[in-house]
Amino acid sequence: MRRWDGLGDIPTDQGRSVVAIGVFDGVHRGHGALLATAVEHGRRLGLPVVVVTFDPHPERVLRGHTPTVLTSIDRRVGLLDDLGADAVCVLPFTKELSSLSPEDFVHRVLVDRLGAAAVVVGEDFRFGHRAAGDVAVLAELGGRFDFVVDGVRLVADGETITSTRIRALLEQGDVSTAAELLGRPHRVGGEIVHGAARGRELLGFPTANLDLDPDTAVPGDGVYAGWLGRREAGPGYESRWPAAISVGTNPTFDGTERTVEAYALDRDDLELYGVDMTVDFVARIRGQERFEDLDDLIVAMRRDVDRCRDVLAPETGDTA
Numbered sequence: 438m439r440r441w442d443g444l445g446d447i448p449t450d451q452g453r454s455v456v457a458i459g460v461f462d463g464v465h466r467g468h469g470a471l472l473a474t475a476v477e478h479g480r481r482l483g484l485p486v487v488v489v490t491f492d493p494h495p496e497r498v499l500r501g502h503t504p505t506v507l508t509s510i511d512r513r514v515g516l517l518d519d520l521g522a523d524a525v526c527v528l529p530f531t532k533e534l535s536s537l538s539p540e541d542f543v544h545r546v547l548v549d550r551l552g553a554a555a556v557v558v559g560e561d562f563r564f565g566h567r568a569a570g571d572v573a574v575l576a577e578l579g580g581r582f583d584f585v586v587d588g589v590r591l592v593a594d595g596e597t598i599t600s601t602r603i604r605a606l607l608e609q610g611d612v613s614t615a616a617e618l619l620g621r622p623h624r625v626g627g628e629i630v631h632g633a634a635r636g637r638e639l640l641g642f643p644t645a646n647l648d649l650d651p652d653t654a655v656p657g658d659g660v661y662a663g664w665l666g667r668r669e670a671g672p673g674y675e676s677r678w679p680a681a682i683s684v685g686t687n688p689t690f691d692g693t694e695r696t697v698e699a700y701a702l703d704r705d706d707l708e709l710y711g712v713d714m715t716v717d718f719v720a721r722i723r724g725q726e727r728f729e730d731l732d733d734l735i736v737a738m739r740r741d742v743d744r745c746r747d748v749l750a751p752e753t754g755d756t757a
Contacts, residue, residue, distance in 0.1 A: 438514075438518040438522060438523060438524060438525065439523070439524040439525075440514055440524070440525050440526075440527065441524060441525070441526040441527070442526075442527050442529075443526075443527070443528065443529055444526070444528070444545070444546065444550050446526070447526060447550045447551065451550065451551060451552060452484075452552055453482075453484055453552040453553070453554045454479075454484050454485050454486070454487045454523075454524075454551050454552055454553060454554065455475050455478045455479040455482060455484050455485070455486045455487070455553070455554060455555045455556075455557065456475075456486075456487050456488075456489060456547055456551050456553045456555070456556050456557070457471060457472060457475040457486065457487070457488045457489070457522070457556075457557045457558070458488075458489045458490075458556065458557075458558050458562065458564075459471065459489075459490065459558060459559055459562065460490060460491055460494060460495065460600075461488070461490045461513055461517065462494065462504075462506060462507045462508060462513070462600045463507035463508055463600045463603055463619060464508060464513055464516035464517060464520070464619075465507075465591075465593075465598050465600065465603060465618050465619045465620065466593035466598055466618060466619065466620045467559075467590075467591025467592060467593055467597065467598035467599070467618075468520070468591065469520055469593065469620060470589060470590075470591060470592055470593060471557055471558075471559060471589045471591060472486075472488070472517065472520040472521055472522065473520070473521075474557050474587055474589050475488075475521075475522075475555075475557040476520075476521040478555040478557065478585075478587065479521075479523075482554055482555065484554055484555075485523035485524060486521060486522050486523050486524075487522070487523065487524045487525070487526060487551055488517050488522045488524070488525045488526070489525075489526045489528055489546065489551075490510075490513060490514075490517070490525060490526070490527055490528065491527075491528050491529075491530040492510045492527050492528075492529065492530065493530055494506065494530070495530045495535070497530075498530050498531065498532060498535055499535060503652050504600070504601070504604060505604055505607075505652060505653065505654035505655070506650070506652045506653055506654055507600055507603060507604065507619075507623070507654050508624075509626065509650070510527060512624070512626070514527065526551070528546070535566065536566050537565060537566060538565050538566055538569070539564060539565030539566075539569055539570030539574050539575070539578065540565075540578060541565075542564055542565050542570070543570075543575070543578045543582060544582070547582070547584065548582045548584075553579075553582075553584040554583075554584050554585070555584055555585045555586075555587065556575060556579065556584055556585070556586050556587070557586075557587045557589060558572060558575065558586070558587075558588055558589070559588070559589060559590075559591050560572060560588040560589060560590050560591075562575070562588065572586065572588035575588075576588075593618075593620075596618075598618045602618065603615050603618050603619060603623075603654075604654055606618070607623060607654050607655070607656045607657070608656075608657050609657055610656050610657035610658075610659050610661075610721045610724065611721070612656050612661060612663075612718040612719065612720065612721055613719070613720050613721070615656075615718075616718075616719070621717075622663065622664070622717040622718055622719050623654070623656065623717070623718050624715050624716065624717050624718075625647065625649055625653050625654075625655060625697060625715065625716050625718075626647070626649075626668055626713065626714065626715040626716070627647040627648045627649045627650070627653075627713070627714070628647070628648045628711060628712070628713050628714070629645045629646060629647065629648075629709040629710050629711065629712050629713075629714050630646050630647075630648045630710070631646070631710065642681075642700045642738055642742070643700065643704075643705050643707075644683070644698035644699060644700045645665060645698065645699050645700075645701070645707070645709050645714060646696055646697070646698050647696075647697045647698070647699070647714060647716060649697060655684060655695070655697060656684055656718055656721070657684070657724075658684050658685035658686070658695075658724065658725035659683075659684060659685065659721055659722070659723055659724040659725050660681065660682065660683055660684075660721070660722040660723050660724075660725075660741045660745075661681075661682040661683075661684065661718045661719070661720065661721050661722060661745075662679075662680075662681065662682070662719050662720045662722055662744070662745035662748040662749050663679075663680055663682050663699070663716055663717045663718045663719045663720075663745075663749075664677055664678065664679060664680055664715075664716070664717040664719070664749075665677070665678050665679075665680040665682075665699040665701050665714060665715075665716055666678070666714065666715045666716075666717070667712060667713070667714060667715075668713040668714060668715050669713065678701035678702065678704060678707075679701070679702045679745070679746070679749040679752070679753050680699040680700055680701050680702060680716070680745070681699070681700045681702065681722075681738075681741055681742050681745040682697065682698070682699045682700075682716055682718065683696075683697075683698045683699075683700075684696075684697050684725075685725040686725075688725065688726075688727035689727050689728045689731075689734050697716060699714075699716050700742070702742060702745065702746055702749075719748060719749065720748045722741050722744050722745060722748070723741070
């Protein structure tokens with residue numbers, strides 16, 4: 438799959454294509470339905486499928502506020518590849534782009550650079566200055582510029598799916614329902630950095646502390662079962678471990694900074710500092726608690742680890 442960063446990166450001999458447009462944050466199952474429709478058009482017309490997505494999130498430019506991000510742009514591109522995109526154009530969302538009229542946007546992006554023969558969007562897609570364009574406007578412009586338009590409901594199993602709903606579920610700590618809508622566990626990623634070292638030196642559970650982008654969508658405070666993995670796996674070494682994951686401020690130690698820490702179950706020999714890692718959230722074990730006694734915290738952590746092991750047993754094959 439090809440990735441183009443901006444219109445200038447698109448080859449001048451690109452030719453005609455089927456274009457799917459959207460932010461695609463999360464690349465959830467509703468987005469999967471949209472991409473499946475684009476792929477069908479591509480097969481029917483014998484044309485490649487090009488996805489146009491935006492970075493940063495348009496809300497940052499339009500309103501100075503960025504919704505928490507479900508997928509980094511690199512992760513988003515990879516997931517779109519998995520869904521059948523032949524190319525992804527990451528279009529920088531700028532004030533200049535947002536000020537284009539619907540006609541100018543269509544002419545500059547879809548016609549001049551991508552030679553759109555079919556355009557697939559979500560049924561509530563808006564574009565152009567002050568969001569003046571919708572699916573009806575896009576279809577009218579398609580009639581003028583020789584492309585068909587397909588407005589798709591972002592639905593899976595009869596249920597409309599939105600990134601906003603998934604963010605709300607994560608804030609509530611409901612990672613299992615979020616995973617159903619995403620089609621996979623929610624993932625965060627970052628470099629492993631040094632923390633307070635209490636896990637290894639005081640509690641007996643050495644944790645990997647992730648340095649996350651501040652815009653990352655992190656589940657609500659609590660303890661979760663999930664997976665700790667290397668961002669880039671390679672031959673010759675382990676790359677993924679079942680894990681107990683803590684999200685929160687460590688109130689037992691009067692902490693104030695919110696952290697994401699993962700303990701690879703039954704492993705105290707991993708050297709991961711400086712390594713780019715990911716954490717996948719499978720199920721919530723409990724909410725964040727403050728313990729008055731350190732021994733009580735250790736007992737609770739042991740219980741958490743046992744529950745995580747039980748939750749993950751079907752995937753690990755450990756049924757003992």
